[in-house]
Amino acid sequence: MNIAQALALRGEPESYERQENAWLLEHITKIDSFDLVMKKEQVLTAEQEQSYVDALKRIEAGEPLAYVTGSQPFWTLDLKVTKDTLVPRPDTEVLVETVLHLDLPEDARIVDLGTGTGAIALSLASERPDWDITATDIYEPTLEVAQFNAEQHDLNHVKFACGSWLNALNRNQYFDVIVSNPPYIDADDVHMKDLATEPKRALVAENHGLADIELIIQQGQKYLTANGWIALEHGYDQADAVQQLFKKYGFKDIRTVKDYGGNDRVTLACHA
Numbered sequence: 658m659n660i661a662q663a664l665a666l667r668g669e670p671e672s673y674e675r676q677e678n679a680w681l682l683e684h685i686t687k688i689d690s691f692d693l694v695m696k697k698e699q700v701l702t703a704e705q706e707q708s709y710v711d712a713l714k715r716i717e718a719g720e721p722l723a724y725v726t727g728s729q730p731f732w733t734l735d736l737k738v739t740k741d742t743l744v745p746r747p748d749t750e751v752l753v754e755t756v757l758h759l760d761l762p763e764d765a766r767i768v769d770l771g772t773g774t775g776a777i778a779l780s781l782a783s784e785r786p787d788w789d790i791t792a793t794d795i796y797e798p799t800l801e802v803a804q805f806n807a808e809q810h811d812l813n814h815v816k817f818a819c820g821s822w823l824n825a826l827n828r829n830q831y832f833d834v835i836v837s838n839p840p841y842i843d844a845d846d847v848h849m850k851d852l853a854t855e856p857k858r859a860l861v862a863e864n865h866g867l868a869d870i871e872l873i874i875q876q877g878q879k880y881l882t883a884n885g886w887i888a889l890e891h892g893y894d895q896a897d898a899v900q901q902l903f904k905k906y907g908f909k910d911i912r913t914v915k916d917y918g919g920n921d922r923v924t925l926a927c928h929a
């Protein structure tokens with residue numbers, strides 16, 4: 658099988674499936690996507706062909722491409738991804754942008770709660786080397802992936818702590834920003850069937866998906882500096898509920914930011 662035939666094995670021309678085929682071939686052959694087009698006639702080795710066909714079967718069975726290749730681009734970083742981590746989503750980059758746009762001290766202290774692959778914490782650290790950044794997760798194997806990603810990208814100054822939300826931290830720590838993309842999907846949400854390969858602990862929260870968001874706001878206020886911020890990712894239909902929660906705990910300057918698809922995605926507020 659040559660590269661052109663391999664690319665055409667799945668999906669219609671110009672479809673997302675074809676784009677995934679190209680990413681997969683790039684991963685297997687180590688030929689970058691531009692050169693793939695130029696080398697359409699090149700024949701795959703038997704080993705490459707086998708890996709490609711096996712990988713396509715896994716994708717057809719519902720596994721995200723990132724689990725098959727073991728990595729996912731996010732922001733400017735290529736991040737290791739395993740079954741212990743959520744695959745970072747492009748919309749979460751809006752949360753990174755939102756935090757970067759805040760008016761913060763040069764040596765701002767930031768904590769990313771539920772860091773997964775480290776996507777948010779490491780993107781912020783790559784942009785603001787002087788920020789003092791901590792990343793937490795409840796699951797040690799997840800945190801190990803984030804630590805690996807920090808080392809890969811020479812972001813060794815980022816600190817890591819394991820534990821449930823703010824309980825992972827010392828009580829005498831104060832932050833200018835608490836940022837998090839917590840689990841926010843209701844267990845009965847119809848979309849859960851499409852997310853079956855990713856860890857449930859990364860996705861599902863009680864109280865219509867709002868329980869962890871409320872816990873972070875409630876606990877987080879005690880860990881903020883004066884005028885510190887909490888910035889949270891949430892579901893497209895949860896902005897009003899998250900704004901109400903910020904109001905309930907006395908926050909000010911509450912605002913919601915839309916994602917690249919025009920959906921409400923991030924709500925942030927300042928500690929009064």
Ligand SMILES: C[S@@+](CC[C@H](N)C(=O)[O-])C[C@H]1O[C@@H](n2cnc3c(N)ncnc32)[C@H](O)[C@@H]1O
Binds near residue numbers: 774794
């Ligand atoms: C939606 S994922 C987000 C991962 C990553 N921040 C991202 O945006 O790609 C939520 C993360 O929160 C972690 N998590 C779930 N419950 C937690 C808890 N009680 N305390 C801390 N982290 C938790 C999960 O292990 C998972 O890594």
